[in-house]
Amino acid sequence: MNKLSKKYFFFGVKRMLPIVPGVVPFGLIMGSAATNNDLTLLQTMGMNILVFAGASQLAAIELFEKNAPAFVIILTGIIINLRFIMYSTSMAPVVAKLDPFKKIGLAYFLTDQSYAVTSNEEASFSNHNEKLSFYFGTSLCMFLCWQISVFAGVLFGNVVPASWSLDFVVPLAFMSLIVPSLRSNTIILVALTSFCLSIICYDLPYNLGLIVTAFSALGVGVVSEVLKEKKQLNAKADQNE
C-alpha cells in the first residue's frame, strides 16, 4: 500500500466536522442511558469499543432493561447493523489490495457517518489511495468523537437541562440518516412501512418487533420493485406490438 495522503486525511477530518454536532449529543445520551440502566463504566466502554455502532447499542440497552433473551438482543442488533453490508460492498474496491489485518481494521470503522461523508465526496478522489486516506480521516474523527462523548455521558450524566429534551436527538439522528436517501418511490414506501409497522409491532412477544418490522419492510420493497419491473416489461412489449 502507498503511504496515506496527509492532505486527504485532513480533508476527511474537515468534512466530518459538520457531522459532529449530531454525534456528540447522541454519545452523551448513550453514556447516560447506560449508567441509568446500571451498566458499569467497564461494561459501557467495553460495549462501546467492541460494538462501535450506536443504534444497536441503544437498542441493546433498552432490551437489557426489559430482560429480553440474549439471542433477541444479538439478532436485533445485527439487523439494525445489516445496513453496513451496503457500505461494505461500496468501500470494498478501495481496500481490495490491502492485507487482511488492515481490511479488518478498516472495516471496524465503517459507520453511517464516515460512509455518507466519503461517498458524498466521491467526485474529489482521483485514485483509491486518496479515497482511503479521506475515509480513514473521517473514521478516526468519528471514533474519537463517539468514544469521548459516551465517556463524558457516563462521567457527567445528562448535564443538559431536561427542558431541552436532548434524548430527542436520537430519533432525529436516525431520521437525518435516512431522509437524504429517499430518492425513489420504492424507498419512500419501504421507509413508511417500517415506520408504521414498528409502532404496530412494538409489543410483540420476546421483543421481536424490530426484527419482524425490518424484514416486512424489506419484503415490501422487493415485491414493489418486482411489480414495477413487470409493468415496465409489459409496457415495452405493448410498444413492440
Add this chain to the structure above:
Amino acid sequence: MNNEYFWTSIIGLSIGTLLIRVSFFFLLGKIKIPKRVERAFAYIPAAVLPALVGPSVVLHKGSISALAGHERLLALVIATIACYLTKSVLVAIVTGLGSLFLITMLLQ
C-alpha cells in the same frame, strides 16, 4: 447488570457486527451477487432506521394536551421537512430540538 448475560449479548453482537462490516472486503470478486439482491441491500437502511424512530416518537407521552401529548411527532415532521429540503444533519437536529422547545414553551 448481570455480567454473564451482558457480555454474552455484547460479544455476540460485536462479532456479528464486525462480520457484516468486513463481509465484502473479503467477498469482493469471489462471489457474484445477483443484481436484485444488490438492489435489496440499498433498501436495508430504509427498512430499519424508521423503525428506530417510530416507537420512540409516536409512543412517547408528552405533556402538551393541545397536541394530545404528541409534540415530538409534530417536531419530527417539521425536522423531517427541513432535512429533506437541506439534506443537512445539523439543520435536522437544530430544527427538531428547536421546534420541540418552542412548541413546549408556547403551548404549555
